[in-house]
Amino acid sequence: MNKVVSPESRWAWVEVNLAALRRNTAAFKRQLERGVQMMCVVKADAYGHGAVPCVKTMHAAGASQFAVATVAEGVALREAGIEWPILVLSEPPVDCVRTLVEHDLMPAVYTPEFALALGEAAASADRVARYHLAIDTGMTRIGVRRSDVVELRRTIDFHRGLECAGTFTHFATADLVDDWDFALQLNRFREAVAALRGAGLETGLVHCDNTPGTVLHPECHFDMCRVGIGLYGLHPADATRPRISLEPVMSVRGRVVRVVYPNVGDGVGYGLTWRVPKQNIQVATVPIGYADGLARTLSNKMDVLTGGTRCRQVGNICMDQFMFAADVAGARSYRPARPVEYGDVVTLIGADGDERVTADEMARLRGTINYEVVCDFGMRLEKIYT
Numbered sequence: 001m002n003k004v005v006s007p008e009s010r011w012a013w014v015e016v017n018l019a020a021l022r023r024n025t026a027a028f029k030r031q032l033e034r035g036v037q038m039m040c041v042v043k044a045d046a047y048g049h050g051a052v053p054c055v056k057t058m059h060a061a062g063a064s065q066f067a068v069a070t071v072a073e074g075v076a077l078r079e080a081g082i083e084w085p086i087l088v089l090s091e092p093p094v095d096c097v098r099t100l101v102e103h104d105l106m107p108a109v110y111t112p113e114f115a116l117a118l119g120e121a122a123a124s125a126d127r128v129a130r131y132h133l134a135i136d137t138g139m140t141r142i143g144v145r146r147s148d149v150v151e152l153r154r155t156i157d158f159h160r161g162l163e164c165a166g167t168f169t170h171f172a173t174a175d176l177v178d179d180w181d182f183a184l185q186l187n188r189f190r191e192a193v194a195a196l197r198g199a200g201l202e203t204g205l206v207h208c209d210n211t212p213g214t215v216l217h218p219e220c221h222f223d224m225c226r227v228g229i230g231l232y233g234l235h236p237a238d239a240t241r242p243r244i245s246l247e248p249v250m251s252v253r254g255r256v257v258r259v260v261y262p263n264v265g266d267g268v269g270y271g272l273t274w275r276v277p278k279q280n281i282q283v284a285t286v287p288i289g290y291a292d293g294l295a296r297t298l299s300n301k302m303d304v305l306t307g308g309t310r311c312r313q314v315g316n317i318c319m320d321q322f323m324f325a326a327d328v329a330g331a332r333s334y335r336p337a338r339p340v341e342y343g344d345v346v347t348l349i350g351a352d353g354d355e356r357v358t359a360d361e362m363a364r365l366r367g368t369i370n371y372e373v374v375c376d377f378g379m380r381l382e383k384i385y386t
């Protein structure tokens, strides 16, 4: 490993490669026609990568708007001095309306009660609250039902404290090509937008594409794309791989804090679920556990990298630590070039020499998607920006 910076107080960290993030953002920007805006989705602390540095990097690479999942995430960005437009992707509790106005956060809107409360809060502060109308075109998650779109707008549009800055929907199957449900959602969205325009209502920016939509369905970029996972260098589906080249932004690493040669038959970790099968096996401890996002269901299944070699993780993963075995005399693939030592760098996600563990590999072993893997590592580990 070349130059390794590890945090002072704990040998466990997430490395965030901002240069890769910048290149990924620029790669998406190049997929958009002139005039189509890019809204970067930075919910869940930028999918675990740290929202504030990511937002600054994305903006420098051509993004003009940002999206979060919660009011608290939006407020945190404002408090860090971010002044670009921020959309909260669902309608928060009505008690938040003053906070939204105060911090100039645009909520998704789909009920008249919320919309009118937002308008009141804005008007009483002598402001106009901008919002995006969310339409449920078939995912059955959030949004106004497509049959009620015009009626909702007619109920709220009289309010001088409200301005519709956008109209959007979200696809359930944008990662598929030639999918009937996708086509159905897109049709319904087009119809709803046409109905609003036909009724003389302002739609603001029209948007619907997420990462897979942006790459696979350029016919519905409309005024803006909402790109999330791809910015972090991860593909939402195999179908996008040939269409855009991306670099993973996150690596997860720790250092060996203890290493021993246990006796044959010694058990490892809670429940002693792994026992040392032969001599000349090292068992090393790394201070990363399930409270850091390393799912316990990976126990005895995952590999880590050290010295450019794969080693098998052994024993149950603990809350704050895990162990791995180095087969010092064993089969080539799991035998490090030299015995493991105190302080050695261990890679859980990322590259070490010619070997690499991807978030996709870990997701497969966990039975989940790469999104959840990176979000989880964002929870507690210190982040180092490179």
Ligand SMILES: *Cc1c(COP(=O)(O)O)cnc(C)c1O
Pocket (backbone or CB within 6 Å): 041, 043, 089, 170, 209, 210, 211, 212, 226, 227, 228, 229, 230, 236
């Ligand atoms: C999370 C989210 C996105 C981004 O999705 P990716 O697949 O990560 O690109 C876009 N729009 C909405 C409404 C979302 O919730």
